[in-house]
Amino acid sequence: MLKIALLFLAALSAVHSQCFSKDDASKKMNPEDRTNLYKGQLHFTLDLFNAINKKIVDDNIFFSPFSVYHALLLGYFAAGGQTEAALKQSLKISDTLDKVNLVMAYKVDKRSRSSNNNSESYEFTNANRMFVDEGLQVRQCVRGLLSEELETLKFHDNPDASRDAINNWVEQVTKHHIKDLIPQDGVSENTKLVLANAAYFKGVWASKFPAERTKKQVFYVSETRQTLVPFMKQKGIFHYTVNEDLGAQILELPYKGNDISMYILLPPYSMKEGVSNIIRNLTPERLAAVVEEGYMGRDVVVEIPKFTIERTLSMRPILEALGVGDLFNSSADFSTLSDKQSVFFDDAIHKAKIQIDEEGTVAAAATAIFGFRSSRPAEPSTFIANFPFVYVIYEKPSNSILFMGVYRDPKK
Template sequence: MKICFFSPYSTYHALLIAYFMSGKQTESYLKKVLRLNEKQAKSDIYAAYKTDKLMTQLLARGAPYEFTNANKIYVSDVVPVRDCVVNDFLEELESKNFKQDPEGSRLDINNWVENTTHHMIKDLLPSGAIDQATDLVLVNAAYFKGIWEQKFNPNLTKQEVFYVNPAKQIMVDMMHVEETFKHDASEVLGAHILEMPYKGDNISMYILLPPFASTEDSIEATLKKLTLENFKSIVENDRLVSKTILESVGVGNLFKDDADFSSLTPKKISVGRGIHKARIDVNEHGTQAAAATAIFSWRMMMDEPVKFICNRPFIYIIYNAKTHTIFFIGVFRYPPKV
């Protein structure tokens, strides 16, 4: 794979909506994998969700960057929905005629995702993903557009060598900027780390650049050590996600026939799989990134100038230090057109 890119934030929120709709054992599985406080009642977690949603909207209004996060609960019009869900998720809930018009419903959902992500994520649900047996589709769409605090000069962008591996070198367009950035070398992660802030003082892109070793894949070695705890300890002193991956982190019976969605409806329904798509565009001006997830049935300053040259595979993370949230994370191995 040339580029691996996804949004933990989008995936988390899709599973969070699944948690609110679930009951009994399924609810217990999701509460654990989402690392929610075991002592907190679902009503308290719902209140925190609504507060977070409101704060995200308020902060976005005056920010120099754009960030939106939206959830949708698409339910078949033949499924009886509990009154509490109708009242509590008025903005998220939408009835769909899956049985008589599955293709039209699929196109409607894809259009909502595309519009919410400013046309970055298209065709989230492939043809045939929704059929007459579909009862429920849970969707999250996240979008971010930031402007570099220190922009790159487009006139300095030029072709330079990118070392894919010791045996392969290619020419790529390399951007250049000479400014003061926070930089560190982490022995824990086995990589040099550079923080590139966006305007607004809360969100930054972190570049993790492992050493270029000829005997092992340095990217893989860093990824094995890259946990949220390790990352936060350094920066402060988050169509890849599939059913198989979600099951491996402990969602239990979410995708099985015995999944419990009794908080949503008294009718017996289940979900079949998850789809995640993400995209990022980076240029001299800034970054535009988006992601959508669907679950459905069916630090230190250096005294001397340092050159930080991303001319080999690296990891990149878009992180909000104020909310301690990883919006997007990816691995760049070499340009996709090569």
Template sequence: MTKIYQQIVVAFLALTVYVKDVTSAGCLSEVDDIDYPKSIRSDLYRGEQAFTVSMLDAINKATPNENIFFSPYSTYHALLLAYFGARNETEAELIKALNLNWPKNKNHVRQAYIAEKKSRKMRSDNSPIDFASADRIFFSKEATLHECMRDIFSEELQVMDFRSNPEQCRMEINSWIANVTRNEIPEVLNAGDIATDTNLVLGNAAYFKGQWEAKFDAKDTTKEVFYTSSNKQTFVDMMHINGTYALSVDERLRAHVLEMPYLSDKKGGISMVIILPPFEPNSLDEVLKRLTPDTLNMALKEGMAREIEISLPKFEFEQNIELLPILNKMGINQLFGPNADLSGFSVDKQLSLGDAKHVAKIKVDEEGSTAAAATVLFSFRSARPIEPTKFECNHPFLFLIYDHKTQAILFTGIYRDPMTQK
């Protein structure tokens, strides 16, 4: 089976498929007369938040003692491409997993996808935040596509000669990824990953780099203890800063929720959100059980600006995720099986997917954060706790890179153990 890779400079999901000859019909309608609401982008990323929580839970259960980092945004976008070509039971499976129970029809989702893409392009102009994301549908030239798919996805679609020159196709796909990811990912697909019987690769490549709105001073960084558990401690480079930040003492999550904004020239910017549970056994797992789109959004809305001293470890780590078992646990099974129905893409081919992987890494230092890939001691009682003057990330915590404008979770992770950093 051909291997598939997702890599990101935060995430890239490439799904290599095998094709069997089966007559099919149907296509995503290019236009309709429905007056779509202006909230369609937030509707789309409301579903992405729920997808993020589900994916985080599945990965955490698969790797309960490790650091975690991945891009739900990138994975979600790659699976959206599959959704646009899916039909029947395969489509129903993706609707459930991607939380697409809000649209009037599939074209409603496409309008949200287009609106997000336009907004991202406008936002990138002269912004100090560097966030880039691109989708691609690499089709074999032997496949007969629905004409409307050629029109609707003209920017995403790229025809490839997999059968005659698979190695050249592999190099071209790698070159596209390297371009989107600022050469952070020079080679994702290895020799042999693209074969003569490859007919389709779906992919998303994404990159993020942001400077803190208020930078840490490197001279204040000191060696301090990080408590992985009650009986395991490690010294880390701990950064320190005093400033005014939005902080919520959240009783629903039973954790403190801090927003650290990245430098932006517009309202509704991007922040790192740190969710710090009490330093108690299983407290992080308890927070994850309570984490939902509703509890997250309420915690962010209730954040109050206050003067606070922050201690945050410098960290940099990379994670390789076998994505297929994770997606299976999330209910995406038929898409990767022999009965997959992707007849919305092609008039004369039945497409089925093989495998998926996700490789992601992140770097957080005094300057800010870079997310990249070759595709994060308060005790709670029944009464409301005292408002803290210190926010010390000296034990395991959850972190998100959160886009306030779209309410999308771009990246997320759990920082548990400095000793597992790569």
């Protein structure tokens, strides 16, 4: 199972008669707007992955770029002026997609996901909230457009109860897997706004790993350190290829329903910076080549670790490195949300958890001994993820990365 949540702490400021522009009512939904939204997400996702990898060296990484993007999207809806411009650029929102149409695309996507949720194949829930202090005068047009996202709390009168309310909401959305997202000092009587996203995914492998074949094997953390971990094993028909642009063997492990798959990107064992090289070279075009390639299924012996990882990320330095402008400074402009007060974000926290087992869910894997080849051998390929690798949980209908990570060290 995979669960995750992202949080932003803040307060805000002012604007005009129409919500986002002087001619909001004249804007019409373009069928391509939802597609453009996903394109922006993908560019932002890969930039974010690079930034996190630079901050977290020699450790496991796990996060939901989908969650981070949607929490920032709420900030973009609320922003004005230079803050809005900086967020638009960092979120890779197309110049042809104005804010009115973006809100429309967001709402269409939300309705679509709601109708498809809790299917027999898998479960993916993505929820957004703007928790505002009762003293903050939110513009009426925003209340109308984002009524399902807005929730009023008494930060000023009772910050502890407000914090508990937000943490309880996150825990409920993530089926009790993400707890106490906001720490004790996370909110105060001065808090005006908390932007939050919580996401939860549970998937079952299309081809499950037989539990009786799970055995402890060596995982090579580095050339000088190794450890024993449980490895799951099966032989079956899988999509498998070698991508020289990324410097990786790539294996697709689909979840039941085939809309969502885990892709494991395994660098050559001989390449010391193999993982960072993959992340650095991973572009939207190269990712598309991987997930859209019509390569044939083939016999593959798969061995991947069984593991659970929970990670908390302090997102402020990472987001500032991505160019979110003055989001965390007193000069921040959130005039679209409220024209009565000036406020800005204090911090951003992201917490994620992944659990992989024989049944499925969400997790990692990669290969062992590796050599680049252009021809495919007749004998079954062997994919043994017994040294550091990159993994991606990818949703095909929307071309979105829901979760991603690096598995480097079973002991961390």
